[in-house]
Amino acid sequence: MNENNNPSIQMTNTERILEVKHLKKFFPITKGFRKKHVGDVRAVDDLNLYINKGETLGLVGESGCGKTTASRCILRAYEPTAGDILYRTKTGVTVNLSQMSNKELRPLRAEMQMIFQDPYGSLNPRMNIFEIVSEPMLVNGIKNRREREDRVAELLTKVGLRPEYMVRYPHSFSGGQRQRIGIARALALQPNLVVADEPVSALDVSVQAQVLNLLMELLEEMNLTYLFVAHDLSVVRHICDRVTVMYVGKVVETASTEALYNTPRHPYTEALMASIPIPDPRLQQNREGLPGEVPNPSNPPSGCYFHPRCSYCIDKCKTEMPELKEIEPQHWTACHRAEELKLEGFHKNE
Ligand code: SF4
Numbered sequence: 001m002n003e004n005n006n007p008s009i010q011m012t013n014t015e016r017i018l019e020v021k022h023l024k025k026f027f028p029i030t031k032g033f034r035k036k037h038v039g040d041v042r043a044v045d046d047l048n049l050y051i052n053k054g055e056t057l058g059l060v061g062e063s064g065c066g067k068t069t070a071s072r073c074i075l076r077a078y079e080p081t082a083g084d085i086l087y088r089t090k091t092g093v094t095v096n097l098s099q100m101s102n103k104e105l106r107p108l109r110a111e112m113q114m115i116f117q118d119p120y121g122s123l124n125p126r127m128n129i130f131e132i133v134s135e136p137m138l139v140n141g142i143k144n145r146r147e148r149e150d151r152v153a154e155l156l157t158k159v160g161l162r163p164e165y166m167v168r169y170p171h172s173f174s175g176g177q178r179q180r181i182g183i184a185r186a187l188a189l190q191p192n193l194v195v196a197d198e199p200v201s202a203l204d205v206s207v208q209a210q211v212l213n214l215l216m217e218l219l220e221e222m223n224l225t226y227l228f229v230a231h232d233l234s235v236v237r238h239i240c241d242r243v244t245v246m247y248v249g250k251v252v253e254t255a256s257t258e259a260l261y262n263t264p265r266h267p268y269t270e271a272l273m274a275s276i277p278i279p280d281p282r283l284q285q286n287r288e289g290l291p292g293e294v295p296n297p298s299n300p301p302s303g304c305y306f307h308p309r310c311s312y313c314i315d316k317c318k319t320e321m322p323e324l325k326e327i328e329p330q331h332w333t334a335c336h337r338a339e340e341l342k343l344e345g346f347h348k349n350e
Contacts, residue, residue, distance in 0.1 A: 023083035045249035058240035066249040110189035117198035119178035130166035155184040176207035255331040265333040
């Protein structure tokens with residue numbers, strides 16, 4: 001692994017474990033027999049974010065806003081089109097993941113793990129729990145079966161499952177238990193950075209809290225750092241230190257969780273918060289959801305991408321793309337009217 005000596009792409013802060021700069025991921029659209037390039041789906045378009053060691057950053061937005069694509073680019077499951085992904089390894093070396101070959105990335109794969117959304121589809125039904133959880137160990141050279149069994153037993157206990165379950169197959173577990181198995185597999189190699197892609201959205205509400213609490217306990221116990229991808233702002237609020245909101249491949253707001261929920265500075269964030277359900281049917285029936293749909297990223301609207309759905313839109317919004325600006329310390333937003341608008345925070349009306 002080569003240390004990245006280019007001073008222009010060093011991390012700006014020693015606390016940071018990850019710094020993403022101007023990340024782009026375009027999927028080409030081709031036409032005809034000759035596969036002529038006729039356009040691009042701009043799934044991620046100039047994404048900037050950072051995560052400090054031990055922190056949980058929420059990456060939120062509606063389905064189709066590019067958050068899952070961005071998280072997969074960060075882990076190099078997708079090849080980024082452009083941009084830098086600076087990562088500080090366990091040994092303290094800063095590397096640029098976006099410029100590394102697959103061979104150079106291989107030793108780092110153990111340090112960066114993913115927890116998947118679907119606890120049913122992500123576990124191979126033909127493998128028992130021991131085989132599933134110990135597979136990353138085997139791939140990374142831990143050949144001794146006894147050693148792997150001990151480690152799997154330890155991991156299952158850590159995630160709240162009994163060690164004797166390791167001989168069972170995925171079909172004999174509930175959704176919450178399967179997600180715990182997925183978490184055990186992600187932790188098998190003692191990672192540094194864990195990307196959790198909608199880890200509780202497929203679970204019952206009663207089980208969601210248990211899995212979120214488990215993730216928070218493991219964060220401290222195992223000295224982890226999370227990138228938590230979610231569409232549900234009510235989930236993110238309980239687990240994240242900071243939140244980045246994406247819309248059509250771009251960051252529209254990023255702030256500490258407290259600042260974002262109390263004083264949002266972008267109309268899209270306000271609208272997302274207003275669509276969080278309230279556990280009171282009388283109040284819930286008077287609420288309006290976010291109008292319209294996320295635009296097609298291959299043909300986004302002119303100016304501010306949010307303008308067709310924004311109730312604060314003015315003429316300038318239809319022609320000029322707003323830049324992401326630091327409006328208060330550590331609070332960035334991309335809106336022409338950010339200074340003048342007084343937006344509602346989380347359930348302030350109720
Ligand atoms: Fe709404 Fe204009 Fe701000 Fe975009 S720039 S979010 S359209 S007010």
